[in-house]
Amino acid sequence: MWNARVPDRYPEVIVKARDVYDVIAAVRMAKREGLRLTVRSGGHSWAGNHVRDGGLLLDLSALQDVTVDKENLRATTGPGRAGHELCALLGKQGLFFPAGHCKGVCVGGYLLQGGFGWNSRALGPACMSVIGLDLVTADGDVVFASPEENADLYWAARGAGPGFFCVVTRFHLRVYPKPKVIGMALYSYPLDCLEEVFRFAHAIAPEVPNSVELQFIMSRKAFGANGPGIEVVAPVFEDGLGDALRALTFLNKSALRRKAVLRIPFAPSTMDLLYRATMTHYPDDHRYAVDNMWTRASIDELLPGIHKIASTLPPAPSHMLWLNWSPPAGRPDMAFSVEDKTYLALYGCWKHAINDDPYANWATERMREMAHLATGCQLADENLGRRPARFITDEKLQRLDQIRNAHDPQSRFHSYMGRP
Numbered sequence: 001m002w003n004a005r006v007p008d009r010y011p012e013v014i015v016k017a018r019d020v021y022d023v024i025a026a027v028r029m030a031k032r033e034g035l036r037l038t039v040r041s042g043g044h045s046w047a048g049n050h051v052r053d054g055g056l057l058l059d060l061s062a063l064q065d066v067t068v069d070k071e072n073l074r075a076t077t078g079p080g081r082a083g084h085e086l087c088a089l090l091g092k093q094g095l096f097f098p099a100g101h102c103k104g105v106c107v108g109g110y111l112l113q114g115g116f117g118w119n120s121r122a123l124g125p126a127c128m129s130v131i132g133l134d135l136v137t138a139d140g141d142v143v144f145a146s147p148e149e150n151a152d153l154y155w156a157a158r159g160a161g162p163g164f165f166c167v168v169t170r171f172h173l174r175v176y177p178k179p180k181v182i183g184m185a186l187y188s189y190p191l192d193c194l195e196e197v198f199r200f201a202h203a204i205a206p207e208v209p210n211s212v213e214l215q216f217i218m219s220r221k222a223f224g225a226n227g228p229g230i231e232v233v234a235p236v237f238e239d240g241l242g243d244a245l246r247a248l249t250f251l252n253k254s255a256l257r258r259k260a261v262l263r264i265p266f267a268p269s270t271m272d273l274l275y276r277a278t279m280t281h282y283p284d285d286h287r288y289a290v291d292n293m294w295t296r297a298s299i300d301e302l303l304p305g306i307h308k309i310a311s312t313l314p315p316a317p318s319h320m321l322w323l324n325w326s327p328p329a330g331r332p333d334m335a336f337s338v339e340d341k342t343y344l345a346l347y348g349c350w351k352h353a354i355n356d357d358p359y360a361n362w363a364t365e366r367m368r369e370m371a372h373l374a375t376g377c378q379l380a381d382e383n384l385g386r387r388p389a390r391f392i393t394d395e396k397l398q399r400l401d402q403i404r405n406a407h408d409p410q411s412r413f414h415s416y417m418g419r420p
Contacts, residue, residue: 001051002044002104005287005356009048011038011057018062020134020142020169027167028140030056030412037138037413039167041079041108046290047383049109049162052414060108063169068093074131075173079108083117084275091271096178098126101278111171113161113379114336116343118274119237121325122210123176127158127336132172138165138408146172152403159336159392160400161379163416165408179211179237181244183269184277185251187232188224188262191310197230198306198322200256202299205324205341209247212236214324217281218309221316224262228313232260235274281317287353291363292345292381293374293389294325294338302342305370312366314348314359321345335400337393338376345381385417 012035015026030037036055043050043061050057063078066086070093077086083099086107090097098117100110110117115126123129132146135153143166145153157164189197201216208214215233222229234251238244245266251257252265295302309320323343331337346363350356364386367374377389384391392400404415 001048002042002284003046003048003288004285005289005353005360007048007051009051009053011052012054014057014059016059016062020063020136023058023060023136023167023169024140024142026056026058027136027138031138031140036411037167039108041110042082042104042106044102044105045109045162046288046381047385047417049417055414058167060167060169061106065170068095068175070095073175073177075175077107077171077173079168079171080106082106083110084271087118087271090175091178094178095175097129097173097175098123100126101275102282103275103279107171108168109162110380112157112159112164112168114159116378116380118235118271119179119211119213121213122237124331125336125339127334128332129174130158130171131174133157133168134170134172135166135168138410138412153407155333156335156400156403158334159396161391161416162414163400163404163419165404165413180239181236181241181268182271182274183236183244183266184264184274185232185234185236185248185266186223186262186264187251187257187260188222189230189232189260190225191218191222191228191230193259194218194230194306194310195303196256196259197232198303199299200254201322201324202302202342204250204254205326207250208324208326209250211238211243211247214251216322217319218313218322219281219316219319220313226261228310229261233277235269281319281347282349283317286317286349286351287356289348289360289363289383290346290381291367291383291387292343292377293367293370294340294343294376294378295370295373296341296375297373301373302370305366305373308369309346309366312362314350314362317347318349318359318362319347321347335392335396337396338378338391340375343378344370345378347381384419388418
């Protein structure tokens with residue numbers, strides 16, 4: 001696991017596949033020996049969904065091959081390829097894909113769970129850009145899934161996350177021209193501006209252009225605040241400098257900016273710089289406990305919980321993330337089906353096991369206290385084993401279970417933590 005806080009769960013056997021033939025052999029061995037299956041692409045699951053007691057853990061981290069068809073805006077990738085590496089490979093050809101925000105997040109689990117990545121407000125969750133999948137079924141058969149072929153598996157793969165019941169050995173992707181201008185605005189506020197900052201965050205949602213990812217990061221060591229505070233970070237992806245500056249007007253012309261202790265209205269960036277900035281909040285070799293919620297609640301309903309989060313924040317780099325999302329209507333039909341106006345996620349982060357007791361429950365306890373305001377959670381930052389929450393609509397969960405029963409009637413693949 002990337003999370004240094006490894007759960008006390010142990011598979012019976014681990015198979016590190018070198019190619020699709022190893023995957024087939026491993027799945028058929030699991031069938032023959034009566035072993036349940038879990039799959040690991042990069043091990044970045046905060047909760048360790050792939051680490052279960054007993055059974056077979058299939059490690060796909062070596063399946064990293066990438067092909068690019070620039071003319072047709074298509075690419076393929078193995079599940080073990082890290083998203084930031086895929087971004088770099090595509091970028092050299094003037095192409096772009098909404099890969100995950102953190103270095104080291106491999107595309108396998110990321111794409112299956114939905115995929116909230118760079119420029120996803122404009123391009124949609126990354127699973128929307130999956131146009132086909134090479135799969136190994138629970139019986140060890142190789143199939144291709146797309147809108148025209150094995151459409152039920154294609155539907156399930158786009159949003160089922162760690163509960164998917166096949167092994168993906170290759171993703172077929174739609175890619176995009178790389179935005180000509182990538183940059184960001186950054187403002188930092190002391191914590192005593194909490195109410196003003198989050199009232200602004202809530203009120204401004206309808207005005208945020210889709211090319212901007214408006215994030216509010218609250219911690220005990222905010223950049224530029226010399227202590228507890230809130231960083232307001234606004235990456236922007238546009239095709240012209242004028243377009244980028246206009247897209248940030250809502251932030252750069254706001255009355256709130258006068259109270260900022262740090263003001264950067266615009267700075268050009270590269271994808272590598274965006275990744276490096278993000279990783280200051282998610283250092284390697286640390287222990288994490290994470291939880292989240294989607295909400296459309298009013299700011300007056302949310303503020304008491306946000307105050308409680310602020311007053312109980314563990315030391316940095318633990319933090320709260322507020323993301324203005326506001327999805328459009330009319331997403332394609334797929335298992336992925338829970339998102340909302342605002343995303344709140346809590347990341348408890350500490351270095352030493354001796355601090356597990358004071359910090360490990362912080363994220364889950366705060367989210368449990370605000371659960372009555374949630375419309376669901378996102379699989380990227382969930383902890384279903386500790387706090388079951390709605391990550392798919394009831395109607396689509398029923399459909400997903402029907403497809404699972406048809407393709408994996410023996411339940412060889414583990415379901416979600418918190419479910420049998």
